[in-house]
Amino acid sequence: MKLHPIQPLSADRKSRQIYFELILKKGLLSLPRFLLALAVTGVILLVSALAMFAMTGRDQLSTTIPVGIVIPEGDMLTSMGAGMLAEMESVKSICSFQYLSEEQADAALSDGTIQAAIYLTRDLYQDINSGVNTPIRILIPRDSTLGVSLFRDLVTVGVSMLQVGEAAVYSLEETADMYEVVTPVQTLMDDMAMEFVSLAMSRNAAWDSTLLSEYGSITMTGFYLITAILAFLSVFFGIGFSGLYEARELALEKCLSRKGIGAVSRSLARLFPMTAVLFVLLSAALSVAAAVSDLVTMRWYLLPALLPAAFCLACFIHMIHSLTLRTSGCLFYLLVTVLMFIMGSSLFPASSLPRILRPLPSVLPVHVWQKYLSDVLWNGFSLRSFLSCLLTGLVMAGIGALALKSHEYRQ
Amino acid sequence: MQSTTTVPGIEVDKITQTYGKKQILKDISFSAQKGSCVGIVGINGGGKSTLLDILAGIRRPRSGSYRIFGQNMFENRSSFGKWIGYLPQGNPLLEDLSVYDNLRLWYGHKVTPELPVLEKLQLLELLPLKVRELSGGMKRRLSIACAVAENQPVLILDEPSSSLDLHQKKIIRDFISDYIGEGGIVLLSTHDMQEIRLCTDLYYLENGSTVRLTADEALLRLQEGVQ
Numbered sequence: 001m002k003l004h005p006i007q008p009l010s011a012d013r014k015s016r017q018i019y020f021e022l023i024l025k026k027g028l029l030s031l032p033r034f035l036l037a038l039a040v041t042g043v044i045l046l047v048s049a050l051a052m053f054a055m056t057g058r059d060q061l062s063t064t065i066p067v068g069i070v071i072p073e074g075d076m077l078t079s080m081g082a083g084m085l086a087e088m089e090s091v092k093s094i095c096s097f098q099y100l101s102e103e104q105a106d107a108a109l110s111d112g113t114i115q116a117a118i119y120l121t122r123d124l125y126q127d128i129n130s131g132v133n134t135p136i137r138i139l140i141p142r143d144s145t146l147g148v149s150l151f152r153d154l155v156t157v158g159v160s161m162l163q164v165g166e167a168a169v170y171s172l173e174e175t176a177d178m179y180e181v182v183t184p185v186q187t188l189m190d191d192m193a194m195e196f197v198s199l200a201m202s203r204n205a206a207w208d209s210t211l212l213s214e215y216g217s218i219t220m221t222g223f224y225l226i227t228a229i230l231a232f233l234s235v236f237f238g239i240g241f242s243g244l245y246e247a248r249e250l251a252l253e254k255c256l257s258r259k260g261i262g263a264v265s266r267s268l269a270r271l272f273p274m275t276a277v278l279f280v281l282l283s284a285a286l287s288v289a290a291a292v293s294d295l296v297t298m299r300w301y302l303l304p305a306l307l308p309a310a311f312c313l314a315c316f317i318h319m320i321h322s323l324t325l326r327t328s329g330c331l332f333y334l335l336v337t338v339l340m341f342i343m344g345s346s347l348f349p350a351s352s353l354p355r356i357l358r359p360l361p362s363v364l365p366v367h368v369w370q371k372y373l374s375d376v377l378w379n380g381f382s383l384r385s386f387l388s389c390l391l392t393g394l395v396m397a398g399i400g401a402l403a404l405k406s407h408e409y410r411q
Numbered sequence: 412m413q414s415t416t417t418v419p420g421i422e423v424d425k426i427t428q429t430y431g432k433k434q435i436l437k438d439i440s441f442s443a444q445k446g447s448c449v450g451i452v453g454i455n456g457g458g459k460s461t462l463l464d465i466l467a468g469i470r471r472p473r474s475g476s477y478r479i480f481g482q483n484m485f486e487n488r489s490s491f492g493k494w495i496g497y498l499p500q501g502n503p504l505l506e507d508l509s510v511y512d513n514l515r516l517w518y519g520h521k522v523t524p525e526l527p528v529l530e531k532l533q534l535l536e537l538l539p540l541k542v543r544e545l546s547g548g549m550k551r552r553l554s555i556a557c558a559v560a561e562n563q564p565v566l567i568l569d570e571p572s573s574s575l576d577l578h579q580k581k582i583i584r585d586f587i588s589d590y591i592g593e594g595g596i597v598l599l600s601t602h603d604m605q606e607i608r609l610c611t612d613l614y615y616l617e618n619g620s621t622v623r624l625t626a627d628e629a630l631l632r633l634q635e636g637v638q
Contacts, residue, residue, distance in 0.1 A: 014519055022516055026507050243507065251501030254469055255557070258492045259517070408469060 019261050020269045027244055027273035034240035065147040067095040068105040068117040077125035094150050109139055115148050116140045165196050218374045222295055226373045227346045229285045230313070230366065233278055234337050238317040242330050244270045245321035253325075254408050263405035267322070267397055271314050279310035286377070296377055305376045308386060309369055312393035315400065316365050322400035325407050340366050368392045419478075420445050420596045421565065426475030428461055435461050436472070437619040443612065445564075448587065448597040450610030452629050457616045459600040460500060460569055466598060467497035467567045479565060496558040496566040502550045503557060506543045510534065510553055513542060517560035528556045531586050548579025555586060566590055568599040572606065584609060604630060 069086075071079050086097045098114060108114040119137040121127075127134040140152055169189050176185045256266060283303050290296040317333075324332045341347065343357065344366035350358050361367055372389040375382040421443040428436040435458045443449045451459050464470045466477065468484065468491030477484045479494050504513050514522045514534075529535050532552040542550060551571065559566060568587070572580040584605055587597055591609075601607060613629045614621040624632065 015516075018516055018519060022505060022508060022512055025512070026505060029507055246506065248501065248506060249504070251499040252503040252505065254499050255497065255503035258468055258497060260489065260492065 015259060016261060016265055019256070019265070020272065023244065023269040024273045027241065027270075027277070030240065030243040031277065034237075038236055038240070064092070064094055064096045065115040065145070065151055066113065067097055067151065068100045068108055068114040069097045070100055070102050070105045070117065070119045072120070072122040075120075075122050075124070078120050078123075081125055082120065091154065094147065094154055109141075115145070116151055165193070168196060169193055218378050219295070222374065222378060223370070225289060225295060226370055226377070227341070227366075229282065230369050230373075231341050231346070233281060233285075234313055234316065234366075235334065237274075237278060237281070238320070238333055238337060239330055241270075241274050241317055242321055242333065244274075245325050247325060250325065250407055253404060257405075257408045263401040263408070266404055267318060267401040271311070271318055271397060274314035274317060275307070275311045278313050279307055282306050282310050282313075301381060302376065305381060305386075306373075308389045308393070309372055309376075312365065312369060312372075312389045312396070315393040315396035318400040319396040319403070322403035322407075325403065340364050344370075346370070365392055365396065419443065420447070420480060421449075421598070422476075422478040423466065424476045424478075426462070426465060426472045426477065428458070428465065428470070428472045434619050436465075439475070439616075439621055441612065441614060441621065441623075443596050443598070445594045445596060446591055447611040448591050448599065448609050450607055450613045450629070451598065451600045451616055451621075452602070452607065452613060452624075452633060453600075453616035454633075458619055459616055462616065463497075463567050463569050463598065463600055464499075467491065467495055467499075469497075469499075492563075493561055494563055494565055496561065496563040498554055498558040498566075498568045498571055500569045502554045504542045504550060504554060506541075508542060509538070510540055510542060510545070511538045513553060513557060514538075514560075517557040528559060531589060532556050533582055546579075548575045548582075551575060551579065552582060552586075555583065559590075564594070565596045565598070568597065568601075570600055570602070572601075572603055580605065602633060 069082055071082055082097070082099075085091055095116070098108075100108060100114075100117075102119065105114070105117040105119070109117050117139045119139075121134050121136065124134055124136070138155055140148060140155075169192055172188055172192050173185055175181075176183075176188055181188070253266065257263070283306055286296055286302070286306070287298065290298045320333045320336055343353070343360055344364040345353075345361040346366060350361045353360070368385075368389055372385045375385045419442045421441075423442065424440050426436055426439040427434070439462060441449065451462060453459055461470070465472045468488055471485065482490065482494075484491060484494070505516070511522060514526075514529075518526070524535055524538075529538075532555060534549075534553060534556055537545065537549060537553070542553070545553070555568070555571065558568075566587075571587070572583045575583070580603065587599070587606070587609055591597055599606065599610070607613065607626050607629055610626065613624050613626060615624050615629055615632050
């Protein structure tokens with residue numbers, strides 16, 4: 001045994017390289033086992049979902065309900081009105097109209113062939129125009145399914161719309177009379193009724209033209225696509241990578257710091273394999289989305305632009321696991337991640353949170369990921385969201401490194 | 412073992428450590444020569460691991476000085492690894508990887524079957540096995556092999572053979588004896604009777620202060636502590 005001369009020691013490049021290589025190996029070794037577990041979980045979830053779907057009755061959710069509509073014979077205007085109603089998207093998605101006579105409707109309702117019936121009266125259109133409140137009879141069974149409940153709500157909303165329309169038309173008539181308007185009142189009322197109906201019927205267009213979103217021109221489907229991918233990656237792979245942060249390896253952290261492999265190197269060694277795997281998976285998920293739908297368009301910069309998102313995601317996993325290293329906190333990780341997605345207005349709007357918590361979603365990492373990905377995918381690359389993503393990642397990586405450093409002094 | 416100096420191998424002088432208002436170590440002082448073994452004994456929670464952490468360069472004390480072959484260790488923290496091999500209470504191992512991989516982390520590419528420490532600690536046959544497949548004793552032997560990778564002249568062992576069977580304890584004890592025999596200095600904390608008998612100097616750590624004892628006195632104190 002020979003004594004070494006005193007010389008400043010910092011881990012040489014080779015030691016660091018070997019450590020990086022071993023951590024990468026450890027990370028990759030745990031991956032097949034984890035993927036297998038994930039596949040089994042996926043199959044179990046799929047089977048459970050299918051079983052639940054079969055048990056709760058698929059017709060409640062996936063098909064429209066048959067509704068009988070009774071129009072007096074020869075009433076062309078009422079028929080046209082009913083036809084227009086039947087063509088509305090919101091109506092078509094819930095019910096399908098069957099045109100029946102009154103007797104047929106009664107019989108179909110009692111034998112369950114139809115689940116609701118609307119009885120329109122003769123000259124309904126003229127009555128509305130002339131201000132006569134002719135009642136419309138709608139029959140809905142007491143023990144209704146989900147589809148029928150939705151239909152009932154649709155009817156209630158429709159009635160409210162008509163009442164508002166009526167009020168507007170009557171107020172116009174009153175005002176015209178009051179000011180002795182030269183234009184015939186009936187012409188004004190007809191024009192206004194037409195305007196109102198055209199606006200009310202295409203109500204989605206009004207929303208489309210005034211869409212305001214922090215995420216730019218992202219659609220609801222796009223938002224939930226990236227949220228689902230992020231939730232899947234952060235929850236499942238966050239737990240999968242917990243093997244890199246085992247409480248029983250605290251002594252190793254201690255010894256590595258003596259060897260000169262500090263907390264920053266130990267953080268980087270973990271971040272590298274995690275970022276690589278998350279990058280591959282994120283790219284794969286979005287490539288599949290681009291292949292099967294028009295929602296995502298592959299652009300030349302898309303894949304390299306996903307790297308910062310994968311890095312930021314890896315930094316979050318690193319931060320939480322490093323903070324809970326002593327307790328091997330998989331459960332804690334799961335809790336924090338799920339809470340982050342719930343509080344981060346991914347599932348419901350921030351306005352539904354208590355007032356004091358409303359600023360919270362904008363500072364959560366999930367918001368940064370969603371903003372960055374929505375920019376990259378739909379709004380065009382933004383330097384601001386790129387820097388925000390990178391800085392958030394670096395801050396989380398720094399917190400993780402500090403946590404690892406603090407563990408050196410404990411056992 | 413060749414020495415480059417005639418000064419004492421280790422000189423610990425008035426080391427003090429506090430956690431908040433609680434004083435864990437009070438003016439701990441001792442020295443050790445080449446080829447000696449210093450035992451630190453005492454009841455659990457008495458500050459043994461804290462003292463060994465300080466001497467291994469993991470923590471800084473509140474005050475005191477510490478020299479190895481005349482070099483002030485607290486002035487150059489980065490030299491700890493070259494001078495001192497350290498085995499903490501837990502095993503510093505990557506559990507999912509093989510014995511060979513773990514040795515490679517500390518020895519680099521020098522891991523060959525000819526490495527003397529592998530034979531001394533009976534690790535040769537274990538090289539291809541995963542660490543999580545090993546028994547507690549095997550893991551401890553591997554941890555010791557990792558600790559001495561830099562061929563350091565001082566070895567600090569924190570309870571090297573606690574809860575191991577007699578056969579494993581003997582292998583570790585033999586290794587310590589050889590290490591001392593080659594001129595190395597061992598600092599160890601232990602509750603084991605046989606290991607206590609290996610020590611040339613024994614210090615009982617109580618209420619943060621050390622008392623120098625013989626092996627028999629130390630054993631008696633430990634038994635009293637248990638009772």
